[in-house]
Amino acid sequence: xxxxxxxxxxxxxxxxxxxxxxxxxxxxxxxxxxxxxxxxxxxxxxxxxxxxxxxxxxxxxxxxxxxxxxxxxxxxxxxxxxxxxxxxxxxxxxxxxxxxxxxxxxxxxxxxxxxxxxxxxxxxxxxxxxxxxxxxxxxxxxxxxxxxxxxxxxxxxxxxxxxxxxxxxxxxxxxxxxxxxxxxxxxxxxxxxxxxxxxxxxxxxxxxxxxxxxxxxxxxxxxxxxxxxxxxxxxxxxxxxxxxxxxxxxxxxxxxxxxxxxxxxxxxxxxxxxxxxxxxxxxxxxxxxxxxxxxxxxxxxxxxxxxxxxxxxxxxxxxxxxxxxxxxxxxxxxxxxxxxxxxxxxxxxxxxxxxxxxxxxxxxxxxxxxxxxxxxxxxxxxxxxxxxxxxxxxxxxxxxxxxxxxxxxxxxxxxxxxxxxxxxxxxxxxxxxxxxxxxxxxxxxxxx
Numbered sequence: 522x523x524x525x526x527x528x529x530x531x532x533x534x535x536x537x538x539x540x541x542x543x544x545x546x547x548x549x550x551x552x553x554x555x556x557x558x559x560x561x562x563x564x565x566x567x568x569x570x571x572x573x574x575x576x577x578x579x580x581x582x583x584x585x586x587x588x589x590x591x592x593x594x595x596x597x598x599x600x601x602x603x604x605x606x607x608x609x610x611x612x613x614x615x616x617x618x619x620x621x622x623x624x625x626x627x628x629x630x631x632x633x634x635x636x637x638x639x640x641x642x643x644x645x646x647x648x649x650x651x652x653x654x655x656x657x658x659x660x661x662x663x664x665x666x667x668x669x670x671x672x673x674x675x676x677x678x679x680x681x682x683x684x685x686x687x688x689x690x691x692x693x694x695x696x697x698x699x700x701x702x703x704x705x706x707x708x709x710x711x712x713x714x715x716x717x718x719x720x721x722x723x724x725x726x727x728x729x730x731x732x733x734x735x736x737x738x739x740x741x742x743x744x745x746x747x748x749x750x751x752x753x754x755x756x757x758x759x760x761x762x763x764x765x766x767x768x769x770x771x772x773x774x775x776x777x778x779x780x781x782x783x784x785x786x787x788x789x790x791x792x793x794x795x796x797x798x799x800x801x802x803x804x805x806x807x808x809x810x811x812x813x814x815x816x817x818x819x820x821x822x823x824x825x826x827x828x829x830x831x832x833x834x835x836x837x838x839x840x841x842x843x844x845x846x847x848x849x850x851x852x853x854x855x856x857x858x859x860x861x862x863x864x865x866x867x868x869x870x871x872x873x874x875x876x877x878x879x880x881x882x883x884x885x886x887x888x889x890x891x892x893x894x895x896x897x898x899x900x901x902x903x904x905x906x907x908x909x910x911x912x913x914x915x916x917x918x919x920x921x922x923x924x925x926x927x928x929x930x931x932x933x934x935x936x937x938x939x940x941x942x943x944x945x946x947x948x949x950x951x952x953x954x955x956x957x958x959x960x961x962x963x964x965x966x967x968x969x
Contacts, residue, residue, distance in 0.1 A: 524913045524945065525896035526920070527938040532844050533931030535837035536588050542790040542829070543595040544580055549789035551576060553782050554602045561730060563609035572602070586931075599786070610730050617726035625714065625722065627665050631656035634672040643675050659745065717760045718748075724767035732774040740767055773815060780818040784809055787825040794832040802828045834889040838865070841891065844932050845884060846872075848923045854882065871898060871950055879904050880912045882919075883950060892937065895920065898950045910943040917942060 551572055558564025575598060582591040631653045638645050645653075652660075652668050662668060714722070721744060728737040743763060750756040788806040791799050802824055812818045842861045850856040854872040864870040869885035879900050886893040897916040899909065924934045 524917070524940045524942045525894065526936050526940075527892060527894055529892050529933075529935045529937050530841045530844065530927070531891060531933045532837070532840040532927075534840040534844075535833070536931075537583070538793070538833065538836060540583055540588055540591050540595075541793055542833075543592060544576075545789040545793055546786045547576060547579070547595050547599055549786045550599045550602045553785065554606050557606050558609055561610060561613040563612055603782075613730045614723075614726045617729045618723050621722040621725055622714070623665075624659065624661065625718070627656050627669070628659060630669050631672075634669065634676075637676060638672065641677055643677065645672070645675060717757065717764065720764055721760065721767065724764065724771060727771045728767060731771050731778065736770065740770070776815050777818055780815060780822050781809060781812075784818065784822050784825055787822070787829060791825060791829055791832070794829075794836070796832060796835070799828060799832055837891070838887070838889040841893075844927055844930070845893075845923075848926045849882070851926055852919050852922055871900075873900070877912060877915065880908075880947075881950065882916055883948065897947060899947045900950060902949050906947075909947045913942045913947070 554572070555564065555569055558568075579591060579595055579598065582588070582594075635650070635653050635657060649668065649671055652662060653672055656662060656665055656668065725737070725741060725744065728740055740763070747756060747759040747763060750759060784806060788803055791803055791806075805821055806825070809818065809821055812821065839861070842864055846856045846860055846864075849872050852874075853876070854874050856872060860870050860872070864884070868887060869883060871881040871883050873881040881898055881900055882895065883898045884893060884895050897909075897913045927934045
C-alpha cells in the first residue's frame with residue numbers, strides 16, 4: 522500500500538502519433554530519394570518497388586503493436602536512404618567526371634589531328650573536317666571516337682612500314698569492337714592533363730550534380746575562357762581562383778541540400794498536426810526554396826524541430842489528461858466538462874467521490890512531462906482525521922483499478938516513487954473555487 526505517488530503515464534494515442542510521424546518522415550525520405558535518383562539517372566524501378574515494399578512492412582508493425590520495433594527501424598531506413606542517395610550522387614559525379622575528361626581529351630585530340638593533317642597537306646573530307654573543328658571547340662558527338670579514328674587513319678605513313686601498319690591497325694581497332702578502350706588509351710596518350718585541370722574536372726562534375734544548371738554553365742564558360750589564356754602564369758592564377766569558387770559553391774550547395782531535405786522530412790511529420798503554430802511553420806516551409814543562405818535554412822530547421830516537440834507535448838498532454846479523467850470517471854469519481862482545461866491551466870485538479878465526502882484525489886503536474894503527482898487529500902481541516910488512513914487505503918486500491926483500466930486501452934500508468942500509507946498527513950485542499958466553477962458551468966449548460 523502506498524500514499525502520495527509520482528507516476529508516469531504513456532498513452533496509446535501518443536505512441537501511435539509518434540509512429541505515424543515516423544512513417545510520414547519516411548514517406549518524404551522515399552519521395553526525395555526517388556526524385557533525386559531519377560534526376561541523376563541512378564535509380565531503377567525495381568529498386569523503387571523494393572523500397573516501397575519495405576515501407577509497407579514497416580507500417581504493418583502498427584497492426585501487431587510492435588511500436589518500439591517501428592520506432593527503431595524507421596529511422597534506420599531513413600538513414601539508409603540518406604546514405605544510399607549520397608552514394609548514387611557520387612556515382613553520378615564519377616560519370617560526369619569521366620564525361621568531362623572525355624570531352625577534354627576529345628578537344629585536344631581533335632586539335633592535334635587537325636594540326637597534323639594540315640601540316641602534312643592531307644585532304645580531309647569537308648564533313649569530317651567540320652566535325653573535328655566542332656569537337657576541338659567543345660562540341661559533343663556520340664560518334665566522336667569513330668570520327669577521331671577516321672582522321673587518324675588519314676595521317677600519311679612516316680618512317681618504316683611497320684610503324685605505318687601499326688597506325689593503320691590502331692585506326693582499325695578504333696572503328697571496330699575495341700573502339701572504346703582503344704580510343705580512350707589513344708586520347709590519353711595525346712593529352713597530359715595538369716593536376717589543376719584534373720581537379721577542376723572533378724569539381725565541374727560535382728557542380729553538375731549538386732548545384733543549379735545555370736550556375737554550372739557559368740563555371741563551365743569561365744573555365745573555357747581560362748583555358749584560352751595564353752600566359753601560363755596568369756592561367757594558373759585564374760584556375761586557382763576558379764577552384765576556390767567551385768569548392769565554395771559545391772560545399773554550400775551540399776550543406777543547403779542536406780538542410781532542406783531534413784526540413785521537408787520534418788514538415789511531413791508536422792502536417793499531421795493542425796494547430797495554428799504548425800500551419801505557420803508549414804507556410805514558411807513552402808517558401809524555403811527561396812532561402813539562399815545556409816543560416817536562414819538552418820534557423821527554419823530548428824524551428825521545425827521545436828514545433829514538432831511542442832506539438833507532440835501538447836497532444837500527448839491532452840491524451841494523458843483524457844485517459845486519467847476517463848479512468849477516474851469509470852471508477853465513480855465526479856469528472857465534469859472543463860476539468861481537462863482547468864488541469865492544463867492551473868497545473869492540478871481535485872476529483873471527488875460521492876461515497877467519500879470531505880475527501881478527494883488531487884492530480885497535479887504538467888502532463889506534457891508525462892510525470893504526475895497523485896494523492897488523496899482532505900477538503901477541510903474540520904474532519905475526523907482518524908479516517909484519513911482508511912481513505913488513503915481506498916485510494917490506493919482505486920489506483921490499482923485505474924492502472925488496470927488504462928492497460929485495457931493500451932495505456933501505461935507506472936509508479937516511479939511512492940510514500941507509504943499514513944506516513945505523511947493528508948494535504949488539506951480548499952476546493953471551494955473549483956466547486957463554484959463547476960456550479961457555474963453546470964448552470965450555464967442548463968441555461969440558468
